Amino acid sequence: MTEQYLDSHKEEILRKGFTVINTVFSEDEIEKIAETIQKADTSAENFRKSEDLFAVRQFLKEVPEVKDLVMNDTIKFMIRTLFGERYFVVKSIYFDKPxxxxxxxxxxxxxxxxxDKKLEMQGFGPWTTKKNQFAVQPPLPVLENIFTIRIHLDDTDENNGALKVVPGSHAKGIYRPEAIDWDVETEEICKVERGGIMIMKPLTLHGSSRTTDGRRRRVIHIEFSDMELPEELQWSERMN
Structure with a gap:
């Protein structure tokens, strides 16, 4: 994988708010990642289990053995090339849609x-707190700076919950779903192969449908930024 190859994907992210790159992880790498997750202790409160969803918040902290498998040399090269030299992890989640x-x-x-904490700060809010985890809507420039990488452990298409996105919506600021004008906007289904990744700007409008063909969908969702937060506020999951 070369910088020249990634240039077209970088342009697509800027233009559409997302891109798909397949064959990033080998079959052996995906198997090792899946086995490591399978062995994790799921009793911690950051593990959520139901009939419809298994999810792990603060994934790289809760399953530290998976970090080196996920953040391999290929992914590090892609981050430097597509995002920049100074980007670090700010959030990680694992989803398993049975x-x-x-x-x-x-x-x-x-x-x-x-x-890491709740502070009354201009431009930050509203706030939410779940199980001592603090989340806040920051000023728009902070959101515009973030990139998300979604690593797919299964083939994913419209039949097992692939993301639906509105291309270009990332460039329109805060865009309420009820305001979507389908006479102007289009919808795209992001099919991703097992071992492939989707890179997305978080302001890209996105959603997913129910599974209809009996195939599971496992995704590792990691967000990156190179911005420091103001005053005493820190990214709770910061990881270089």
Whole structure:
């Protein structure tokens, strides 16, 4: 994988708010990642289990053995080339949408960041707190700076919950789903192969449908930024 190859994907991210790159991880690498997750202790409160969804918040902290498998030399090269030299992890989540899942996600933007405490600060809010985890909507420039990498452990298409996105919506600021004008906007289904990745700006409007063909969908979601937060506020999951 070369810088020249990645240039077209960099342009697509700027223009559309997302891109898909397949064959990033080998079959052996994906198997090792899946086995490591399978062995994790799921009793911690950051592990969420239901019939429709298994999820792990603060994933790289809760399953530290997976970090070197996920953040391999290829991914590090892609981050430096596509994002910049100074980007670091600010959030990580693992999703497992089982074969029988009726879980769907309506169109939305990712508007919050994870931080270490709650502070009254101009431009930051509203706040939410779940199990001592603090999340806040920051000023727009902070959101515009973030990139998300979604690593797919399964083939994903419209039949097992692939993301639906509105191309170009990342460039329109805060864009409420109820304001989507489908006479102007288009919808694109982001099919990603097992071992492939999707890179997305969090302000890109996105959602997903229910699984209809009995195939599971496992995704590792990692967000990156190179911005320091103001005053005493810190990224709660910061990882270089």
């Amino acid at each position: 074969e029988t899942s009726n879980w769907y996600v309506a169109y939305h933007q990712d508007l919050t960041i994870s931080v």
